[in-house]
Amino acid sequence: MPQYRLVAREARPEGTRVRVGKLEIGGTEFVIAAGPCAIESEEQLSETSRAVARAGAHLLRGGAFKPRTSPYAFQGKGVEGLRMLQRAGQETGLPTVTEVMDSSSVAVVAEHADMLQVGARNMQNFDLLKTLGSAGKPVLLKRGLAATIEELLLAAEYIVYHGNPNVVLCERGIRTFETATRNTLDLGAVAVLKRATHLPVIVDPSHAAGRRDLVAPLSKAAVAAGADGLIIEVHPRPECARCDGAQSLTPADFAELVLVLARYAALESRTVSTLPPPRALVAA
Ligand code: PEP
Ligand code: MN
Numbered sequence: 073m074p075q076y077r078l079v080a081r082e083a084r085p086e087g088t089r090v091r092v093g094k095l096e097i098g099g100t101e102f103v104i105a106a107g108p109c110a111i112e113s114e115e116q117l118s119e120t121s122r123a124v125a126r127a128g129a130h131l132l133r134g135g136a137f138k139p140r141t142s143p144y145a146f147q148g149k150g151v152e153g154l155r156m157l158q159r160a161g162q163e164t165g166l167p168t169v170t171e172v173m174d175s176s177s178v179a180v181v182a183e184h185a186d187m188l189q190v191g192a193r194n195m196q197n198f199d200l201l202k203t204l205g206s207a208g209k210p211v212l213l214k215r216g217l218a219a220t221i222e223e224l225l226l227a228a229e230y231i232v233y234h235g236n237p238n239v240v241l242c243e244r245g246i247r248t249f250e251t252a253t254r255n256t257l258d259l260g261a262v263a264v265l266k267r268a269t270h271l272p273v274i275v276d277p278s279h280a281a282g283r284r285d286l287v288a289p290l291s292k293a294a295v296a297a298g299a300d301g302l303i304i305e306v307h308p309r310p311e312c313a314r315c316d317g318a319q320s321l322t323p324a325d326f327a328e329l330v331l332v333l334a335r336y337a338a339l340e341s342r343t344v345s346t347l348p349p350p351r352a353l354v355a356a
Contacts, residue, residue: 094167138171
């Protein structure tokens with residue numbers, strides 16, 4: 073038995089399905105999360121969320137608390153951003169996912185969002201992981217920039233051990249000697265994880281690639297590697313984005329990608345149910 077005994081595949085051979093609002097991750101449905109890297113304004117988020125909902129996204133992403141490499145870079149809208157995200161989720165009917173950076177903000181983030189994201193830079197923030205054990209909301213745990221698969225699984229084990237079984241793992245690229253992409257997307261890890269753990273696994277092609285033209289091919293490959301879903305950055309005007317514009321898809325690119333992914337998912341016996349959007353969105 074591995075050290076990560078609660079999340080090991082043997083502990084639940086049939087696999088775990090994680091509920092996020094009305095959504096289920098880890099079943100036959102291939103789940104697509106989309107939205108801006110950072111929540112910038114009410115208008116930007118509303119425009120993006122309506123567009124991704126119309127295109128068939130299942131989950132709305134958007135960062136309110138941003139972990140930035142430079143202290144001079146845009147740090148996010150904080151609690152004001154959380155309120156915008158909650159409104160956008162209500163407007164589109166999409167459940168929401170957003171990053172929580174420290175244990176002291178778990179309560180406020182859990183109050184506004186349906187799923188709490190642990191960023192790559194925080195994968196081994198053990199205090200945060202323990203607090204998420206009692207957050208009462210599902211967690212999206214991203215792999216650290218230099219974390220092994222075992223370290224990722226042990227980080228997930230912390231959350232489950234501390235009381236929260238609803239964890240989804242995310243492969244988002246790791247740091248290697250390669251510089252052609254922002255990170256190296258480790259799709260081998262997806263195949264390994266699907267065997268090593270019963271937790272669902274999704275892929276973030278945006279942060280792996282760092283460039284928009286690679287998002288579609290990496291997304292298609294993620295389906296073949298056995299991923300349960302994707303998380304993709306979308307911005308209505310990527311050239312004006314305050315964060316990660318180079319890797320953000322336009323709403324039109326995203327809509328086209330969802331259609332292509334539905335065909336790839338079918339090859340893996342998965343569905344991409346592009347639910348009929350609410351009437352308000354069709355008219356918009
Ligand atoms: C993000 O999702 O915007 C993000 C900061 O991702 P990561 O933690 O994987 O770098
Ligand atoms: Mn980003």
